[in-house]
Amino acid sequence: xxxxxxxxxxxxxxxxxxxxxxxxxxxxxxxxxxxxxxxxxxxxxxxxxxxxxxxxxxxxxxxxxxxxxxxxxxxxxxxxxxxxxxxxxxxxxxxxxxxxxxxxxxxxxxxxxxxxxxxxxxxxxxxxxxxxxxxxxxxxxxxxxxxxxxxxxxxxxxxxxxxxxxxxxxxxxxxxxxxxxxxxxxxxxxxxxxxxxxxxxxxxxxxxxxxxxxxxxxxxxxxxxxx
Numbered sequence: 001x002x003x004x005x006x007x008x009x010x011x012x013x014x015x016x017x018x019x020x021x022x023x024x025x026x027x028x029x030x031x032x033x034x035x036x037x038x039x040x041x042x043x044x045x046x047x048x049x050x051x052x053x054x055x056x057x058x059x060x061x062x063x064x065x066x067x068x069x070x071x072x073x074x075x076x077x078x079x080x081x082x083x084x085x086x087x088x089x090x091x092x093x094x095x096x097x098x099x100x101x102x103x104x105x106x107x108x109x110x111x112x113x114x115x116x117x118x119x120x121x122x123x124x125x126x127x128x129x130x131x132x133x134x135x136x137x138x139x140x141x142x143x144x145x146x147x148x149x150x151x152x153x154x155x156x157x158x159x160x161x162x163x164x165x166x167x168x169x170x171x172x173x174x175x176x177x178x179x180x181x182x183x184x185x186x187x188x189x190x191x192x193x194x195x196x197x198x199x200x201x202x203x204x205x206x207x208x209x210x211x212x213x214x215x216x217x218x219x220x221x222x223x224x225x226x227x
Contacts, residue, residue, distance in 0.1 A: 016199070018070070018201065019199060019201060019204045022070065022074065022121070022201050022204045022205050022208065023195075023204045023205075023207065023208040024208070025071070025074055025205075025208070026074065026125050026128070026204070026205045026206075026207075026208025026209045026212065027208045027209075027211065027212040027215070029074070029075075029078045029081075029125070029209075030081075030129055030132070030208075030209055030212035030213065030215075030216060031212055031215060031216060033081070033082065033085050034216055034219070037082065037085050037086070037089070038085075038089060041085065041086055041089045041090045042089070042090075045086065045089075045090030045091065046090075048082075048085075048086040048089075048090060049083075049086040049087070049090065051082065051086075052079060052082055052083045052086060055075060055078060055079040055082055056076060056079045058072070058075060059072045059073070059074075059075030059076035059078075059079055059122070060072065060076065062075060063076070063119075070121055070201060073119055073120070073121040073122045074121050074122050074125055074205060075122065076119050076122040077110070077119065077121065077122020077123055077124070077125040077126040077205070078122065078125065078126075079122075080105075080106035080109070080110065080122075080126050081103070081126060081129050083105070083106065084102050084103045084104075084105055084106065087102055087105070088102040088103070093153045094150055094153045094154060095150070096137070096140065096141075096146045096149040096150065097146070099133070099137055100133060100134055100137050103129075103130055103133045104130060106126065107126075107130065110123045110126050110127065120202045121201050121202050121205045122205070123202075124202040124203065124205050124206040124209075125205040125206065125208070125209050126209075127206060127209075128191070128205065128206035128207065128208070128209030128210040129209040129210075129213075131190065131209075131210055131213075132187065132209060132210050132212070132213025132214075132216075133213070135183050135186065135187055135213065136213060136217055138183070139179060139180065139183050142179055143170055143171060143176055143179065144170060145167055145170060145171075148163055148166060148167040148170070151163045152164070152167075164223060164224040165224070167224050168221075168224040171221065171224065184214065187210055187211070187213060187214055188211070188214070190210050191206075191207040191208075191210035191211035192207065192211070194206060194207050195207045
């Protein structure tokens with residue numbers, strides 16, 4: 001075994017519970033909106049938007065306490081993704097072209113905070129989530145699925161399976177498979193490499209956010225295939 005491989009293995013075996021917890025929390029905070037925010041924002045968009053303040057307040061409160069500092073930091077980063085989700089899925093979901101710009105609304109704030117050394121765990125979580133969103137939107141546009149996206153947002157619920165089946169047909173080609181494999185490899189690399197070489201919590205928050213994108217996208221493509 002080479003020294004490099006040996007050091008990597010020792011690094012993995014020496015993981016602290018906090019690193020694993022941050023990774024799991026980052027995954028959960030990306031998956032949570034799929035099952036909680038998505039149905040909420042369609043029916044009560046203003047309530048979803050108001051919850052942004054609650055998440056931010058809770059995060060800032062936790063950051064003032066030594067035992068809750070990391071979790072508050074992570075929650076503040078999650079707040080920016082929740083805000084973007086409330087705005088987009090509440091009022092703008094019919095237009096996929098503005099999805100990524102809305103998701104990036106908090107980017108200047110996050111960058112400014114990172115430059116000042118504040119909110120680094122949550123900031124890196126937000127950046128990982130934004131990267132995953134960008135890759136997903138790239139693939140969706142790459143495969144010409146934006147028209148299906150618009151239809152999916154406009155049709156009555158009983159016609160959703162029809163739109164999903166049409167989308168699944170576009171994804172069933174070899175070209176779609178090659179492109180998906182390339183982007184999956186990119187996301188896995190972007191999410192795993194930082195975990196191999198660093199035990200800083202910021203990278204575990206980033207990696208968890210990036211890798212959980214694969215889980216969320218996988219659920220969507222599975223639902224399209226089974227429609």
